[in-house]
Every structure is written in structure tokens, then in C-alpha cells.
């Protein structure tokens with residue numbers, strides 16, 4: 001490996017410490033991920049940042065030296081050049097669907113619907129949903145507390161009004177005697 005440590009670090013940070021092909025993070029895998037040459041070195045690819053992709057070992061292993069030999073060959077999705085949303089659509093069941101020929105080829109080649117990866121996406125969705133519900137619940141509790149405070153304020157005002165009303169009544173009754 002000829003990639004300088006500072007370049008490796010830049011690639012890591014740019015990828016937000018997650019595989020740029022499938023999205024699993026260093027935290028999820030419990031270690032550093034690998035650096036992939038999008039255009040393989042054996043096919044003339046260089047060590048420049050524009051050709052480097054942070055990749056989990058699994059995606060890297062499936063990708064290998066995938067590179068079109070001719071114009072007829074299909075090309076993989078290049079995360080350096082295009083957003084994932086252009087080629088893929090993730091549904092609620094955790095399965096990624098292709099929107100383009102490039103997407104379809106990439107899903108097949110990198111096995112982007114491998115079972116543990118689908119399970120991982122589902123778990124991530126559930127976690128996001130749980131956080132969303134918890135936030136909603138906290139907001140409701142806060143609202144209830146606010147309402148309670150307003151209610152006790154209103155009750156105090158009501159007591160005050162009752163007292164005044166009683167006083168007025170007493171005055172009126174005294175005068176009409």
C-alpha cells in the first residue's frame with residue numbers, strides 16, 4: 001500500500017467513517033474499513049483522492065478489480081461522482097432497489113442485498129423510529145407540564161375572582177338592609 005497516512009485519514013473523514021458503498025460504519029464493524037481504488041491500480045487507477053473510496057472489507061472483496069474493459073461493459077456506481085439516491089431506493093423492508101442499469105449492476109456485483117446488510121438496515125430504521133417516538137413522547141410530556149402550570153394559574157385566578165364576588169355580594173346585601 002502506497003497511500004500516505006494523511007490521505008487515508010482524509011478519505012476516512014470524507015466518508016464520515018462509513019463504507020461509501022453500503023453505509024456500514026467503523027462503529028458497526030468494530031474497526032477501520034479499507035480503502036478501495038475505484039479504478040483499480042491494475043487497470044491504471046491512481047492514488048489520488050478522486051479515485052479513492054472508503055469501503056468495508058466485504059464490499060471491497062466483492063468489488064475486486066471490477067472495471068469495464070470496453071464500452072459495452074457495465075460500470076459500477078461511483079460514489080465519488082454521483083449520489084446514491086440517483087441509482088438506488090431503499091424500501092421499508094431494508095431491501096435496496098435499483099433505479100438504473102448502473103444501480104442494478106452495482107447491487108448484483110457488491111451484493112448490496114446480502115442478508116446481514118438488510119438486517120443491519122432494518123435495525124438502523126428501527127433505531128431511528130425509536131428515537132423519533134421518544135422525542136415525540138418527551139415533547140408531549142413537556143406540553144402536559146406546561147398545561148398543568150397554566151391550569152394551576154387559572155385556578156388561582158378563579159379563587160381570587162370567587163373571593164371578590166363574595167365580597168361584592170356581602171357589600172350589596174349589607175347596603176340593601
Ligand SMILES: [Zn+2]
Nearest residue numbers: 019022056059
Ligand atoms: Zn460496504
